[in-house]
Amino acid sequence: MDASPVQQRKQQSGAAVSIEPVQSKKQLGQFIDFPHDLYKDDPNYVPELFIAQRDLLTPGKHPFHDHSTLQLFLAWRDNKIVGRIAAIHNKNHNVFNNANDGFFGFFESINDQSVADALFQTAEKWLKEKGLQTMIGPVNFSTNEPCALLVDGFDMPPVAMMTYNPRYYIDLLGAWGLQKKVDTYAFRIKDENVNDKPQRMVQLLKERLAQRNITIRKINMKDFKAEAERVRGVYNAAWDKNMGFVPMNDKEFDYMANDLKLVVDPDFVLLAEHEGKVIGITICIPDVNQILINVKRGRLFPTGLLKLLLGKSKIKVLRIAVLGVLEEYRKLGIEGVFYGMIMEKGREKGYRWAEASWILEHNDMMNKPIEHMNGERYKTYRIYEKAI
Template structure:
């Protein structure tokens, strides 16, 4: 299920805290790894279970393209014959190549509120990463900033939206006590329906007219030519985000894998492309908040009733996540981003959406933070990525 290791490394390790750390190597252990959060959060009204089949494929070599260039090791923590925590140690070789770094990552961290359990898990992850020659441990990141990442540190009073993380407040103490320091915060903005008014509509239309005079047009994605559109989007995505902290370009296979999943829930009215004389220069990707359905699917199982909930619940979704919004560097400050946001709100209101989340935005990305604040977006959740020299 994870990278092959010598026999001695496969043996469980009992720590001084009375915790047994077990490397995950079998299908049964992988299922236990995926299911542990369901038990930990069973009484939490804001917890959204991940779909079991999606998590299984994500973590299985041969299923997800990440495993073609990189590797990881999953660990389970046991005490008194009961699973009490989990963690993944991740070596993302593409990240290190692109960023000329020597970083390791941790992800998929969950634990009971016990410092001994957390310490045992992080010791196991650190040791594995040290053996791989890395000098820094960064996380939580699952597997890169292109997937889910960040620890929720503020905004525990509502469920996460699609493809965002959630955790209990006590995780902050557990991680702080392991010597990890803040690397960067990520903001999630809430934009409500009252943020869009006649003034905003007039401004958007004026900007579109000015852009049109300069040869820039904005259109919806062509779902009939999805494969070709996705490849063009990938090229802009990898170019527009290449200077962001910790960014790693997505391989064609990784992007296709993600695009295939997004296509299942996508509404073409919320995937917009900005073109200059036919050249793609900006993208905006919003997805319906599928978590409003997933929160009702017990333990992330589609059968026997989960699939029915998934198929019938989409019409009741009343919010969006603005997941990707960016423009190639040389075409920024033209007003394209503002037109994207304005169009999202206009179409969202027409389709009965009550609010949207724009996430995530790096705390140091002044241009994007100003753009969201300009349309009355308010930071309502904050996520954090940590780091530690090892």
């Protein structure tokens, strides 16, 4: 497949690269807007909403800043922005994992190794000054947020809350000495190809679970705050052994939940309960990127909000973003019921396919069942690391 226009650009300017820290609202706006110009010729690029990115990166707006720190940097050449990066000190991650890791995120660059090197060098220096010993990324705060570099599957836009980048980033990161830490997978499950055994088995599995006093229900949006609190305990416990995981505190989970509340369809947010205690969850979200791809420069006003409101009913792709069960309740059939109910309701509502993402490469408990449903591994993402 031919490289996209953004992959074909290769800057050869001999002018020096200068790096400046983001310290003002104007610079923050430039940081957020740079990708729109970088990807302007790439048909698969989906702009991030400006207001969401601004709040994410502003202390006092997003709860990450209550416990951790970061510094944004812009790369300039010939009076033009040519790259950006964030150096991130996630203190909660290090406490939970008993680690001394630093992170980089929000990385974007023209196809020029000298620009990428200047950005990585600046981020590495900032992290070392904090006493950190490794540089991991791209991670936009933690693995609870969009993270990892796309390394395979460049022919389609990303689905909601997944990352996207040009192919040449693989070379830029590798040349700096960043090496693979772990890969994560995205699977595409097409309606016409799926093995619908889970859907056929739903009733039988439900009956078996009922004998153990386990029931499956959809979320009650009228009691959303209490439901979110019930889900938080499972979210923080079911993934606690995943690489790099850090549990969300109350404020962080509430922030994420309120964002998801704007886009979720309650038919696709399912809770498994044992005698009233939530023991498993799945959260699927309509692929709002099918709308956002047409929202110019990520601005909701004046027309972007209208596109979002009018376009939601036309979305025909679903992302299975969260599916987890507490360890002591796994292999009882709960996961099968989740998949079966998603299939049944997805077909009823006219969804053409679903993406299950992201899943660690060595997570056979998740990867194997999706493969058995004829899920196609169609995108691969990578988290890199480097000792500093």
